Amino acid sequence: MPGTTTRTFDVIVIGAGPVGENVADRTTAAGLDTVIVEAERVGGECSYWACDPSKALLRPVLLHSELRGTPGLESAANQTLDAAAVLRHRNTMASEWDDAGQVEWLNKAGISLIRGHGRLAGPKEVTVTTPEGDVLLLTARHAVAVCTGTTAALPPLPGLEELRPWTSREATSAKEVPARLAILGAGVVATEMATAWQALGSQVTLIAREPGLLPRVEQFAADLVTERLRESGVDIRFDSGIAGAVRSPDSGDVHITLVDGSEVVVDELLLATGRAPRTDDLGMETVGLRAGDWLAVDDLFTVEEVDGEWLYAVGDVNRRALFTHQGKYQARIAGAVIAARAHRRPLDIRRWSRFVGTADRVAVPQVVFTDPEIAAVGLTTAEAERTGQVVDVVDYEIGQVAGAALHTVGYRGHARLLIDPRRRTVVGATFAGAGVAELLHSATIAITGEMPVERLWHAVPAFPTISEVWLRLLETYRDAI
Numbered sequence: 001m002p003g004t005t006t007r008t009f010d011v012i013v014i015g016a017g018p019v020g021e022n023v024a025d026r027t028t029a030a031g032l033d034t035v036i037v038e039a040e041r042v043g044g045e046c047s048y049w050a051c052d053p054s055k056a057l058l059r060p061v062l063l064h065s066e067l068r069g070t071p072g073l074e075s076a077a078n079q080t081l082d083a084a085a086v087l088r089h090r091n092t093m094a095s096e097w098d099d100a101g102q103v104e105w106l107n108k109a110g111i112s113l114i115r116g117h118g119r120l121a122g123p124k125e126v127t128v129t130t131p132e133g134d135v136l137l138l139t140a141r142h143a144v145a146v147c148t149g150t151t152a153a154l155p156p157l158p159g160l161e162e163l164r165p166w167t168s169r170e171a172t173s174a175k176e177v178p179a180r181l182a183i184l185g186a187g188v189v190a191t192e193m194a195t196a197w198q199a200l201g202s203q204v205t206l207i208a209r210e211p212g213l214l215p216r217v218e219q220f221a222a223d224l225v226t227e228r229l230r231e232s233g234v235d236i237r238f239d240s241g242i243a244g245a246v247r248s249p250d251s252g253d254v255h256i257t258l259v260d261g262s263e264v265v266v267d268e269l270l271l272a273t274g275r276a277p278r279t280d281d282l283g284m285e286t287v288g289l290r291a292g293d294w295l296a297v298d299d300l301f302t303v304e305e306v307d308g309e310w311l312y313a314v315g316d317v318n319r320r321a322l323f324t325h326q327g328k329y330q331a332r333i334a335g336a337v338i339a340a341r342a343h344r345r346p347l348d349i350r351r352w353s354r355f356v357g358t359a360d361r362v363a364v365p366q367v368v369f370t371d372p373e374i375a376a377v378g379l380t381t382a383e384a385e386r387t388g389q390v391v392d393v394v395d396y397e398i399g400q401v402a403g404a405a406l407h408t409v410g411y412r413g414h415a416r417l418l419i420d421p422r423r424r425t426v427v428g429a430t431f432a433g434a435g436v437a438e439l440l441h442s443a444t445i446a447i448t449g450e451m452p453v454e455r456l457w458h459a460v461p462a463f464p465t466i467s468e469v470w471l472r473l474l475e476t477y478r479d480a481i
């Protein structure tokens with residue numbers, strides 16, 4: 001390519017989100033000369049506009065809610081949250097949107113960084129358009145890993161540009177609390193952001209096309225969140241949708257017409273309608289792929305439709321499990337695979353080998369940081385039914401456990417285990433209630449360890465903790481069979 005600078009590396013990683021950083025870390029640790037290409041900020045969506053800032057907004061909200069059931073602290077519960085202090089804390093957790101700290105980490109790890117927009121340019125080739133407009137041609141000796149993540153997928157509303165809606169980026173980085181906020185969507189972003197902004201002082205209207213919230217979690221968990229959101233004052237419109245919306249050029253108000261003809265007027269409208277892969281301007285066609293598609297991979301994270309075992313897609317962009325922790329798990333595996341192939345070492349491709357993304361299929365943990373928290377891993381009842389898997393379903397009210405009664409007076413929560421009756425192992429677990437997020441890893445270990453219930457009897461939960469719900473679930477199961 002005339003007029004371009006060419007450089008060669010062992011491995012090129014496109015995208016320095018949490019996943020790209022971890023791929024690069026693993027390949028560098030394995031002695032491979034690795035470069036990471038980043039168009040925006042090192043740290044990706046998670047650090048600046050997703051996990052970190054959203055959880056910084058939510059933690060004070062959830063704690064504030066728990067105060068209502070904490071003897072001696074009810075008066076604190078009656079005080080409104082100091083929204084300005086919460087927003088300042090959020091800014092700190094988002095590193096003031098400055099990636100210097102993460103760049104320093106890359107430097108220490110020995111990973112080269114090139115800032116600019118990366119595009120595939122053929123087998124093992126990537127071009128980078130730098131912020132100054134220069135074009136670099138990078139060649140990989142061994143592998144290219146696409147870790148470009150996702151962006152907000154917007155519904156086809158007319159006049160989107162003039163409407164200036166919020167996406168997850170504005171919802172996690174807004175500097176002021178809007179007095180009135182409408183949210184379209186019933187998924188994780190919609191429910192977490194409704195929880196946060198209602199508590200911070202907005203009047204939230206949540207508009208969902210579904211008949212309920214959080215369609216992918218157990219119904220009982222979604223119902224608890226719906227109940228609490230309504231109690232906190234969120235106006236939820238189910239089986240609804242937006243027929244049209246316009247922002248008034250004079251007042252700045254957004255006038256939303258719902259599908260039933262009613263009108264809602266707000267200061268901001270958040271479109272929390274899912275994610276789209278960042279592959280639209282990635283040179284996909286130069287390697288026989290279609291721009292804008294998700295990148296389908298095998299369990300070693302090699303892109304299925306491209307020959308030669310040089311192209312990998314890791315994290316959100318492969319659509320296997322859109323979570324930071326799961327993307328980082330994939331990154332550790334993809335890094336090991338790239339290194340083994342580069343060093344011509346044998347690959348053990350059996351389930352649970354360190355070269356095979358096995359957990360993605362059976363044990364993806366997730367915490368929804370709503371009030372109450374939902375912590376889930378493995379199958380749900382609906383998924384078991386849909387896929388024809390026979391499971392025993394065991395339920396228990398968490399509030400009946402001494403640890404829960406001590407946690408908050410009037411504790412409301414529910415737990416469910418799904419057990420494979422043939423192998424007698426746990427294949428799914430969902431906990432909904434205050435403080436259950438930290439319970440989740442026990443269930444993840446039970447599932448990945450394929451531990452039979454007979455052995456789980458010997459995993460004794462400490463008294464009086466909420467973990468005692470494990471014992472109650474096992475007792476319920478024993479008494480039922």
Ligand SMILES: Cc1cc2nc3c(=O)[nH]c(=O)nc-3n(C[C@H](O)[C@H](O)[C@H](O)COP(=O)(O)OP(=O)(O)OC[C@H]3O[C@@H](n4cnc5c(N)ncnc54)[C@H](O)[C@@H]3O)c2cc1C
Pocket residue numbers: 014015016017018019020037038039040041042043044045046049050051052054055116117118119147148149150168172189278281282314315316317321322323324325326327
């Ligand atoms: C509001 C919100 C809250 C969330 N909360 C959680 C949570 O609590 N826990 C959790 O586990 N997950 C959460 N997620 C999901 C989580 O953010 C993603 O799973 C995670 O960020 C995926 O990491 P990634 O590295 O694959 O992609 P990203 O974090 O999206 O990073 C991709 C990087 O690639 C760069 N890039 C893209 N295209 C190019 C290109 N052509 N050239 C160069 N660079 C490029 C981008 O600039 C970006 O830095 C949340 C998501 C949202 C939207």
Ligand SMILES: NC(=O)c1ccc[n+]([C@@H]2O[C@H](COP(=O)([O-])OP(=O)(O)OC[C@H]3O[C@@H](n4cnc5c(N)ncnc54)[C@H](O)[C@@H]3O)[C@@H](O)[C@H]2O)c1
Pocket residue numbers: 154155156184185186187188189190192208209210241272273274275321322323366367368369
């Ligand atoms: N705590 C966490 O771990 C966390 C938090 C936030 C996000 N995430 C990740 O980010 C992903 C994306 O979250 P999300 O909430 O954006 O997506 P989602 O897929 O969970 O929910 C999207 C919602 O938008 C609705 N929708 C889609 N298109 C629509 C349209 N045209 N009109 C009306 N409604 C429409 C869907 O019906 C659904 O209710 C999650 O699946 C999750 O993996 C994780």
